[in-house]
Amino acid sequence: MFLKNILYHFGRYVMMLGTAISRPEKVSMYYKETMRQMNDIGIGSLFIVGLIAIFIGAVTAVQFSYQLDGTLVPVYYIGYVVRDMTIIELAPTFTCLVLAGKVGSNIASEIGGMRQKEHIDAMEIMGVNTAAYLILPKVIAALVVIPMLVAVGAFISIIGGYLASVPTGVMADADYIKGLRSFFDPFNVTMMFIKAVVFAFILTTVSCYQGYHVRGGSIELGQASTNAVVFSDILILVADYLLAVILTS
């Protein structure tokens, strides 16, 4: 039964994506909607991403300096660890988990509300491909904007590490900078962007799916919104593991 349920939802999800990927009725309308979504997802999430990123960097620096205490490992490693942990793992994963909560639930309730208020039916009867018009701009906007947010998050996180280490006297300014410049592998940045793109796709499409197929009333809409966050988070974590295995093998 459980497996049947998973296959049913997966099939419907794939069919929804199949319908969504089609030629727009009017490119300018899709462009306008994509720009609106970019603004909502990108600018609208900048503050929360920045706030979380600065604390992630700071906590990583503090925790690592605590681990180094009394060891022979050079102190500049703090900068190096903050940089790599942020770029490889923390920036893409944390940012997208947070965005699944903020953007994902918003998408599910927006589309779900439209379904319940018959807006989607109204568009269908006009001849609009609703799966495409409501989903495609959100996915494209997320695929463009979320990697940017992740990059901004990674940068702010590194600043957070600096603020937690240098002004507090844990290490000198030059040491932190030296750490940041040591053992740098550009592929880690590629890995960060690959993760960001995959996670962005997961969180938008899963949330769109939950909203697009909502039935019932306000309780079901709330459940769809919660499911959007929960399933996006689970799938992001699973994808994170798989990507880690694939990209580092």
Add this chain to the structure above:
Amino acid sequence: MIRTKDIFKSFDEKEVLKGISTEFYKGKTNLIIGRSGAGKTVLLKLLVGLLQPTSGEVWYDDTNFFGLNKKEIRTVRMQVGMLFQASALFDSMTVEENIRFPLDMFTNMTYKEKRKQVDSCLERVSLPGVNDSFPSEISGGMQKRVGIARAIVLNPRYLFCDEPNSGLDPKTSIVIDELILDITKEKNITTVINTHDMNSVMEIGENIILLYNGEIAWRGHRGEVLESDNEILQDFIFASPFLQRLRESALGK
């Protein structure tokens, strides 16, 4: 004209429509009436393709609607306008943006041309000057009229109205009925109205089908309602003792 041929529709074990074969004529107001749960909304949703029949066919003139692929269905739908029970206006758009939406999506008109078309539709439904209001800022009757304006903005060949009078006072209901009737005549379109409003039946029912337990129990026009001896129809139309007395006095009994 729209024709249905042997439409059956079931939800799980429950059979809601049982072999509906009927015709909805061009240039006439075609009414689907019946009690709650009779299958009116299901039939209307089948006609516009929001639901798939278990079996049977829906023909738009010479086109078998359910024999079309998705792209062809969208092309047919561009000739369809629909007024929803709750109006289904996009609440984050202004009245003008709501009416302009189909024009934005499907035409290459300039902004000026679109604005002119929107104004002419608003004028047609007697609502000039509400362009910048949001749906939540206007009354239920005005929302219905905006819904009609949006439904006719692309000059459809088929107009569907789901309970156009629900939630409206009798006077506003009459205004909406007259508007739908006038538009049907002016544009010579096929209009299908799903209603259980008795005023609508008696005022604009040019072709009426009565659904009862998923089947057509009676068909006719408003002139035949009073004199029909169909018990299901009489039970439905003249449900209260007051209306029954009115009917008897009208018939001189």
